Amino acid sequence: MTALWTSDEIARATGGSANGSFEVAGVTFDSREVGPGDLFIAMPGTVHDGHEFVPQAIAAGAAGLVVSRPVDHPHVLVEDTAKALQDIGRAARERSHATIIGVTGSVGKTSTKEALYAALDRWRPRKVHRSVRSYNNHTGVPLSLARMPRDAEYGVLEMGMNNKGEIAALTRLVRPHVALITAIAPAHIENLGSEEAIADAKGEIFEGLEPDGIAIIPNDTPHRDRLVRAARRHADRIVTFGSGDADIHALHAVRSDDGGSLITAALLDRDLTFTIAQRGEHWVSNALAVLAAVEAVGGDVGLAGLALADMGGLKGRGQRHRLRVDGGEALLIDESYNANPASMAATLKSLGAETGVERRIAVLGPMRELGSQANQLHAALASIVVAADVDELVLVGEDMRPLAEAIDGQVHLTKVADADSAADAVARLLRPGDAVLVKASNSVGLSRVIDRLTKEIAECSIS
Numbered sequence: 001m002t003a004l005w006t007s008d009e010i011a012r013a014t015g016g017s018a019n020g021s022f023e024v025a026g027v028t029f030d031s032r033e034v035g036p037g038d039l040f041i042a043m044p045g046t047v048h049d050g051h052e053f054v055p056q057a058i059a060a061g062a063a064g065l066v067v068s069r070p071v072d073h074p075h076v077l078v079e080d081t082a083k084a085l086q087d088i089g090r091a092a093r094e095r096s097h098a099t100i101i102g103v104t105g106s107v108g109k110t111s112t113k114e115a116l117y118a119a120l121d122r123w124r125p126r127k128v129h130r131s132v133r134s135y136n137n138h139t140g141v142p143l144s145l146a147r148m149p150r151d152a153e154y155g156v157l158e159m160g161m162n163n164k165g166e167i168a169a170l171t172r173l174v175r176p177h178v179a180l181i182t183a184i185a186p187a188h189i190e191n192l193g194s195e196e197a198i199a200d201a202k203g204e205i206f207e208g209l210e211p212d213g214i215a216i217i218p219n220d221t222p223h224r225d226r227l228v229r230a231a232r233r234h235a236d237r238i239v240t241f242g243s244g245d246a247d248i249h250a251l252h253a254v255r256s257d258d259g260g261s262l263i264t265a266a267l268l269d270r271d272l273t274f275t276i277a278q279r280g281e282h283w284v285s286n287a288l289a290v291l292a293a294v295e296a297v298g299g300d301v302g303l304a305g306l307a308l309a310d311m312g313g314l315k316g317r318g319q320r321h322r323l324r325v326d327g328g329e330a331l332l333i334d335e336s337y338n339a340n341p342a343s344m345a346a347t348l349k350s351l352g353a354e355t356g357v358e359r360r361i362a363v364l365g366p367m368r369e370l371g372s373q374a375n376q377l378h379a380a381l382a383s384i385v386v387a388a389d390v391d392e393l394v395l396v397g398e399d400m401r402p403l404a405e406a407i408d409g410q411v412h413l414t415k416v417a418d419a420d421s422a423a424d425a426v427a428r429l430l431r432p433g434d435a436v437l438v439k440a441s442n443s444v445g446l447s448r449v450i451d452r453l454t455k456e457i458a459e460c461s462i463s
Contacts, residue, residue, distance in 0.1 A: 039065070100175065102180065179208070183221060321334065332436045338441060340441075348384045360392075365400065
């Protein structure tokens, strides 16, 4: 098997000096992730310095190290290991002949990235690389690039941001051939101040487009024209997706028997009828974005449709668990990874559309980084909760007080302090036929609700 990196290549990329010859098959800066044959980059941290974990990395089988002070193991010595990671990522992009697709957006970027990977991998098996999990920041993006195999034909890289200018830096590293924005919503509005500023920050992704690059833009946003103007400065071609006059749009979309959607989409070159397993109108939009990107790179859209039909839920982003309870089963929907007003509205609407359920239970925690608009945006969820026919509402934390006050007796309410208390509350409430949605920003830690319920209550299946 061809090495991912050799010590000489790492030294050339970083301007460091190789001490001992080695080859590596993988790259990480987390000693807990090190496997046999990996490169461990000893990164500085806010609490711990990666150099403290060199012994653990070696014990786990690391074949080589990138360090800023000499060690008694094969390594490349550099002045700054954080910069070295950037350098290796840049070198990976420079040597690659892959077609690169960059993905950003306020909501749906990780799900769309995973769906796009599945669609391309169905067409070109084992020739598609993607960023894992949500590795989309100043360390995650270069790490994802550094891990890209030499022979990759396609790369799908996610880019995120908290502030202006961050995506501009990332996209110049990624240099995408196709740049896709999933949606614009008031995520990170605390730092950026307005949705217009958020749209501008997301639009920075076009700045890194390669010559003849393609911009893919959501049609269903009031900021579409703003994004189009940003794209025109850098893109050779612009494709819109969504409803109305979008280039890629659904001719019709109806709920399928399994709860997903049956869609006939008008693409640029053909119409395509396919199904998606994921629930909710937001997934129809995600699917159209995926097909737009697949068509843009000349991929097989028919196989992409099959991949979308087979794609299951992602942990923290729609994964569904069937739990055994006395007298039957209950459905647990894991949306615990992230939350903002748009994704809250979409998933609550999807909960309301669940069929064959006796009661709907929503376990909701705070949406972070909303700044001075936090109280207003949390309170605004009240009408969405009511419209979703929620029977039991469990609110986690003091930050949910505005929603509790806005609900004002319209839904039976339980207020709890933290994730463990929320798990206790759900366990007490749970009955056969219930559908339970768990959603909050990741920092709230509601994934512990999912972990506890799936461990403490017998699980029938996952989808």
